[in-house]
Amino acid sequence: MxxxxxxxxxxxxxxxxxxxxxxxxxxxxxxxxxxxRWISYAYCGMPYFIEGRVERMSNLLSLSPSDVDERGIDLRRxxxxxxxxxxxxxxxxxxxxxxxxxxxxxxxxxxxxxRATTGPFDVEGVDGAFTLHDMDTAAAIDAYVAEPDAYDPGRADVSAVDRGRVERNAAMTAPETAAIVGGGYVGVEMAEALRGRGLDVHLFQRSSHLLPPFGEAVGERVADELDAKGVTVHAGTPVEELVGDDRIEGVAVGDGSGNRGDPLSVDLAIVGVGIxxxxxxxxxxxxxxxxxxxxxxxxxxxxxxxxxxxxxxxxxxxxxxxxxxxxxxxxxxxxxxxxxxxxxxAGNRSPVGDIAGTAAVKAFDMEAGRVGLVEDKAAREAGFDPVRETVTAGSRSGYYPGASPTDVTLVADRDSGRVIGGSIVGPDRAAVRIDTLSTALEADMTVAEVERLDLAYAPPFSPVWDPVLVAAKVLNGTLDGD
Missing domain, CATH: 3.50.50.60 (FAD/NAD(P)-binding domain)
Incomplete structure (x- = not known):
């Protein structure tokens, strides 16, 4: 036609x-x-494939070319x-x-x-240096971190895989120490993945805390969790240079003031500084x-x-x-x-929908979620006068096994009382609670309206006052006292 x-x-x-x-x-x-050649794959699942939680690369595919063909779509790879x-x-x-x-x-x-950005870091042609934004790279990292005699090529079980690249990385001596440049989603998830593969992992973040879009409260608890699980976190420590010609040998780091210390020796580097x-x-x-x-x-x-x-x-x-x-x-x-x-x-006009930046991330046993305008700078730039409160509340009734501290940060506009952002962090189903705040934002709810939400209560799932309600109650009191 x-x-x-x-x-x-x-x-x-x-x-x-x-x-x-x-x-x-x-x-x-x-x-x-x-x-x-790759189509319809789960980008967010790649760290879990590298870690080994996902056994086969094919598990990350949503549609195969034959599936697409059966739908009557002319796919041209x-x-x-x-x-x-x-x-x-x-x-x-x-x-x-x-x-x-x-x-x-x-x-x-x-x-x-x-596509992944590398900032000032050139990873092209340097063995052991990667940016993680496609399935071929995920397959290559998985092969690289395995001992040559222990690598299972069946894990990369998709015909689209760059087989030559996988085989080349699988033949190299497995790394022992890894540097991850960037403490965002990819950095945090890859820290867990590589630690799970037995590496000594160093995570570098230029700013003062990990996961900047989630806010300081989340960044600090995630850093503590990573540290407890054996990941060395270097916050406020920019990486200035990747060291090595043919293969990565180290990273040169600064102190945030232009001074550079001795390079840290590594044999794997993951650069995750944005897209x-x-x-x-x-x-x-x-x-x-x-x-x-x-x-x-x-x-x-x-x-x-x-x-x-x-x-x-x-x-x-x-x-x-x-x-x-x-x-x-x-x-x-x-x-x-x-x-x-x-x-x-097709003729049926459908809006794409608004976005609020609702996101979740996992770091070992710690979960975090965020939505809306969490940082004061972003809120002020958007014309709001932000007021915030961070509370710690139990995830379940205190007498029920598994109850854990959950930190909720709630941000509102001072003049209107409208909820404009928030974050949640904790080890017990904390991330999914962010959906309550996302819904509140989409509905333009005030803090007082959130406080009156009829959220479910049963000891295995939540205390009588859910952590979100506790945060709303405290923030509402602050607004009333202004």
């Missing part, structure tokens, strides 16, 4: 859109281009879209064989995701770009170009608290937005 729905990217947003579109518009073609002509409504596609072809579209979705959106294919089109260089979209995922949509880690969305555009690359955001775009293109 002359008006196919063309999708660029075959992961969360792209295949969600294509699948939804195919169900709702069976008479139109849908073509999905993917520059690599090994095809990179390198340019878009919004006037002619065509995309330029390069094949792995070096050929170039043009593909017409009626509607286009850019779902190209993001950036993949938007190069739209260069020269005049498309609007927003926060973080991501593609600016409206409530339906439409870009500033006609009949061109964007979703997932390459696109912005509207923040539920501020009402302004924001860029928060997270899994649910991508899946939900892709599904909505697919429905809209």
């Amino acid at each position: 002359s008006d196919p729905f063309v999708v660029v990217g075959a992961d969360a947003a792209g295949l969600s859109a294509a699948s939804k579109f195919r169900r709702e518009a069976p008479d139109r073609d849908v073509v999905v281009f993917e520059k690599g 090994g095809r990179e879209v390198v340019a878009v002509d919004p006037d002619g409504k065509t995309v330029t596609v390069e094949t792995t064989e070096g050929d170039t072809v043009e593909q017409a579209y009626g509607d286009l979705l850019v779902a190209t995701g993001g 950036r959106p993949n938007t190069e294919l739209l260069e020269g089109t005049g498309v609007g770009l927003g926060e973080g260089g991501a593609i600016r979209t409206d409530e339906y995922g439409r870009t500033t170009l006609p009949d061109v949509y964007a979703a997932g880690d390459c696109a912005t969305a509207i923040h539920a608290v501020t009402g302004e555009e924001a860029w928060m690359p997270l899994g649910l955001t991508a899946n939900r937005a892709g599904r909505a775009v697919g429905s809209t293109v």
Whole structure:
């Protein structure tokens, strides 16, 4: 047909859109281009594969190419879209064989995701130095940390795996000491994973506490947990340089004041300092770009170009608290937005939904969650006057086995009393409690309204006053006293 729905990217947003579109518009073609061979995989599951909790790489796949074919989707792997002509409504596609072809579209979705940034650190061509943002790297790290005679190649049981890269890493002497650069999601999860594989792990964070988006209370308890499990945490300690030519030999660290100490000897380095959106294919089109260089979209995922949509880690969305555009690359955001775009293109307009940065992370036995505007700086920049309280409450009735301290930080706007953010940390089902605060934010609830929520109580699950209610009660008292 002359008006196919063309999708660029075959992961969360792209295949969600294509699948939804195919169900709702069976008479139109849908073509999905993917520059690599991997499709529809669980990026967030890679640290757990490396740790060994996930036994096989295939367990991380949501859809296989044959599954996609059965849905009536024309999936073309090994095809990179390198340019878009919004006037002619065509995309330029390069094949792995070096050929170039043009593909017409009626509607286009850019779902190209993001890629890991390395900052000043060059990991290319350095054995033992990695950034973790794709399945081939996860397979390579898994092979690298195993002793050559103990590596099980069956763990990387997917045909798309770069087998040569895996075999090369599997043949190397296993590392003993690892440096992780960056104390965000990937850094914390990889610290646990590598410790689980028996390595001596050092985690470096440039700022004063781990997991900056979660706030100081969470960062401190997570650091304590990592330390208790044998991970050496270096907060406020920037890594200045990776040392080594052909293979990683160490990391040179500073003290935050420009002074550099002796390098720490390591034989594995993981750089996790952030990601950036993949938007190069739209260069020269005049498309609007927003926060973080991501593609600016409206409530339906439409870009500033006609009949061109964007979703997932390459696109912005509207923040539920501020009402302004924001860029928060997270899994649910991508899946939900892709599904909505697919429905809209099929003729059933569906908003992609607001985002609040709701997230959770695990560090050994410690869980943490965050939502909204947790840090005062971000709240003030958004025009709020933040008031916060951090409380510690039991996760269950005190007499019931398993009760553990749970820290809840709740942030509200002083003038309106509206809840604008919060974080939770503790070892006993703390992370899932963040969903209560996420719902409160989406509903524009005040602290007083949260305090009156009728949350479930039974000794095995919660005390009479859930930790979220305790935090609301204390913060409400502070607001009343102002």
